Amino acid sequence: MIVRMKELLLFTTSRSVDDTVQRLGELGVVDIKEINRPESEFIDRCIDEVDGAQRAIQILKNNIQSKNVIANREPHETKDPKRIIDRVLRTEDIKQCCQSKLDDLHEQLAWYKTWGENIMINDFDYLREKGIYIRLYQVDKPLIPSLLKEHCITVFPEHDGKVSIALFTQDESEKLNLKETSLPELSLGKIEQQITRKKRQLREVELYLEDQAHSIHSLEDYLIFFKNRLKVEQTLQGMGGIEGRLNYLKGYMPWDAVDNFKSVAGQLNWGYNISEPEKPEDVPVYIKNPKWISIINPVMKFIDIVPGYKEIDVSIYFLIAFALFFAMLVGDAGYGAVFLLLAFLFRKKLSAQMRVLIYVLSGATIIWGVLSGTYFGAEQIMTLPFFSQLIIQEIASFGVDNMAFMMHLSFLIGTIHLTIAHSIRLFQFINSIKALSELGWIFLVWALFFVTEQLVLGKAFPNWGNWFFVTGTFLVTLFSVESKNFFRSVLVSIANLPLSLISGFSDIVSYVRLFAVGMATAAVAASFNNMIIPAGVKEMPILNLLMAAVALLLGHGLNIALALMAVMVHGIRLNMLEFAGHLGVQFSGEAYKPFKLISSQKEFESGKTPLSTG
Numbered sequence: 384m385i386v387r388m389k390e391l392l393l394f395t396t397s398r399s400v401d402d403t404v405q406r407l408g409e410l411g412v413v414d415i416k417e418i419n420r421p422e423s424e425f426i427d428r429c430i431d432e433v434d435g436a437q438r439a440i441q442i443l444k445n446n447i448q449s450k451n452v453i454a455n456r457e458p459h460e461t462k463d464p465k466r467i468i469d470r471v472l473r474t475e476d477i478k479q480c481c482q483s484k485l486d487d488l489h490e491q492l493a494w495y496k497t498w499g500e501n502i503m504i505n506d507f508d509y510l511r512e513k514g515i516y517i518r519l520y521q522v523d524k525p526l527i528p529s530l531l532k533e534h535c536i537t538v539f540p541e542h543d544g545k546v547s548i549a550l551f552t553q554d555e556s557e558k559l560n561l562k563e564t565s566l567p568e569l570s571l572g573k574i575e576q577q578i579t580r581k582k583r584q585l586r587e588v589e590l591y592l593e594d595q596a597h598s599i600h601s602l603e604d605y606l607i608f609f610k611n612r613l614k615v616e617q618t619l620q621g622m623g624g625i626e627g628r629l630n631y632l633k634g635y636m637p638w639d640a641v642d643n644f645k646s647v648a649g650q651l652n653w654g655y656n657i658s659e660p661e662k663p664e665d666v667p668v669y670i671k672n673p674k675w676i677s678i679i680n681p682v683m684k685f686i687d688i689v690p691g692y693k694e695i696d697v698s699i700y701f702l703i704a705f706a707l708f709f710a711m712l713v714g715d716a717g718y719g720a721v722f723l724l725l726a727f728l729f730r731k732k733l734s735a736q737m738r739v740l741i742y743v744l745s746g747a748t749i750i751w752g753v754l755s756g757t758y759f760g761a762e763q764i765m766t767l768p769f770f771s772q773l774i775i776q777e778i779a780s781f782g783v784d785n786m787a788f789m790m791h792l793s794f795l796i797g798t799i800h801l802t803i804a805h806s807i808r809l810f811q812f813i814n815s816i817k818a819l820s821e822l823g824w825i826f827l828v829w830a831l832f833f834v835t836e837q838l839v840l841g842k843a844f845p846n847w848g849n850w851f852f853v854t855g856t857f858l859v860t861l862f863s864v865e866s867k868n869f870f871r872s873v874l875v876s877i878a879n880l881p882l883s884l885i886s887g888f889s890d891i892v893s894y895v896r897l898f899a900v901g902m903a904t905a906a907v908a909a910s911f912n913n914m915i916i917p918a919g920v921k922e923m924p925i926l927n928l929l930m931a932a933v934a935l936l937l938g939h940g941l942n943i944a945l946a947l948m949a950v951m952v953h954g955i956r957l958n959m960l961e962f963a964g965h966l967g968v969q970f971s972g973e974a975y976k977p978f979k980l981i982s983s984q985k986e987f988e989s990g991k992t993p994l995s996t997g
Contacts, residue, residue: 755780798831
């Protein structure tokens with residue numbers, strides 16, 4: 384549900400503006416909108432501090448190899464978070480330089496492994512001074528005969544699928560039309576010495592970063608401190624001013640937070656005005672739902688869309704439809720069981736909403752898979768006595784010709800889905816003549832369903848279906864557009880109707896993807912099974928059985944990945960385009976982000992910022 388918002392205009396004196404902003408941050412309910420563009424050197428420095436602290440924390444977390452720091456090493460202690468950050472960032476730069484140098488040294492070492500460890504690089508310079516030029520290449524074996532005919536070439540043993548050759552010439556410009564292998568910069572002995580030195584240096588760097596793991600909590604407090612300071616400074620800079628004595632800001636807050644705000648404002652003698660928003664398009668959107676509906680939030684955040692303030696929250700409709708679409712598109716009880724098992728194993732690493740959402744989607748997939756008799760695409764499982772009794776033949780994946788029914792079911796689901804969209808709009812406009820237009824669209828959607836069935840499946844169009852077209856067209860034509868000029872609104876509706884009908888027809892047909900993709904998922908799974916274990920596993924040797932298990936794991940893993948991609952493309956599309964289009968939701972909103980100061984685990988005792996605003 385989209386929470387009703389109030390618009391706030393807050394005034395405070397210039398002397399108390401700092402305290403006002405601090406208290407607003409502690410209150411944490413006002414989404415503040417910029418009046419002026421916040422710009423200052425101090426803000427830039429705060430941003431740098433936040434960025435540096437975030438990078439340092441991530442570096443330390445990435446370098447924690449063990450929970451136990453090496454006992455015989457003294458950790459590098461420092462109480463200055465700024466110094467820790469600088470050292471960690473410099474150390475990470477050194478680590479990257481060491482690793483880059485090591486990679487280069489290993490490439491040079493590989494040259495000696497290929498061409499010979501006894502080769503002296505100085506010999507190439509000596510021969511060049513004598514007018515003998517040697518160029519080295521690695522080529523495919525079939526090219527060797529043609530090259531030997533035209534050039535003076537020495538062939539070396541094959542290495543890693545390539546044949547090493549050396550071109551000898553007295554013409555400095557003579558080259559092969561191939562990529563030449565460069566000579567190493569150092570001798571083999573020096574390369575090995577430098578590799579040993581760089582490895583030791585790299586290990587020292589890694590140990591230092593491991594030792595600094597105890598500083599993570601301190602740096603997180605430091606990060607929170609500067610995030611808060613940055614928010615405060617941006618808010619101060621973004622406020623408007625009147626003659627240098629009065630400051631003001633504009634923002635929005637939920638209606639149920641107004642009483643608490645008024646109480647605080649009265650204690651601090653703030654001047655304010657709270658009213659209904661004048662421009663709905665500027666109002667941030669605060670969606671608040673029961674816990675069972677909020678489990679869809681991870682998907683909504685992933686696609687990063689928010690309905691407009693005056694639009695409808697689609698969370699509950701999206702959740703129900705998405706669970707059904709997920710089950711049909713994946714359609715395999717075995718895959719659903721895999722999702723459920725993974726969610727259980729990694730439950731501590733998942734947020735509560737994500738965990739419950741996966742449980743719901745997995746459960747829906749298992750139910751659909753059981754009813755359709757699909758278990759890892761193995762037809763043999765569905766024929767077992769217990770499992771065969773649970774199958775609904777009309778939606779079964781194997782053994783029956785139910786293509787026409789599945790297409791019919793997909794069209795029916797789409798029609799019901801779009802009918803729900805127009806029914807919601809009907810109640811939204813219940814006090815307007817546009818409600819009659821939405822009723823007309825419900826008639827037209829079902830008329831288009833009958834047309835789809837006739838064109839695609841060859842079913843006879845019912846005689847009474849014509850009345851759906853007539854009634855729907857009449858209502859949509861007369862009541863779609865509200866205007867003082869009745870005839871003009873009718874003409875506009877008539878002009879828009881043909882394209883709207885074509886769009887509605889294509890929207891219903893779009894739902895056939897639920898059947899098509901689900902069938903493809905089952906077919907691909909069955910194909911993998913037939914290719915890997917065509918004769919079953921009864922007489923298969925142990926080694927072959929292990930190899931088959933690995934192949935099945937990879938094959939079904941790929942199929943699961945493709946099914947999940949289909950869910951993201953088709954399952955979300957049917958909700959975000961077809962359903963939302965008929966519902967009139969354009970997702971033009973901006974999420975509600977209240978100005979809130981974060982409490983750290985340990986506040987800095989001095990309460991002073993390391994930066995100076997002066």
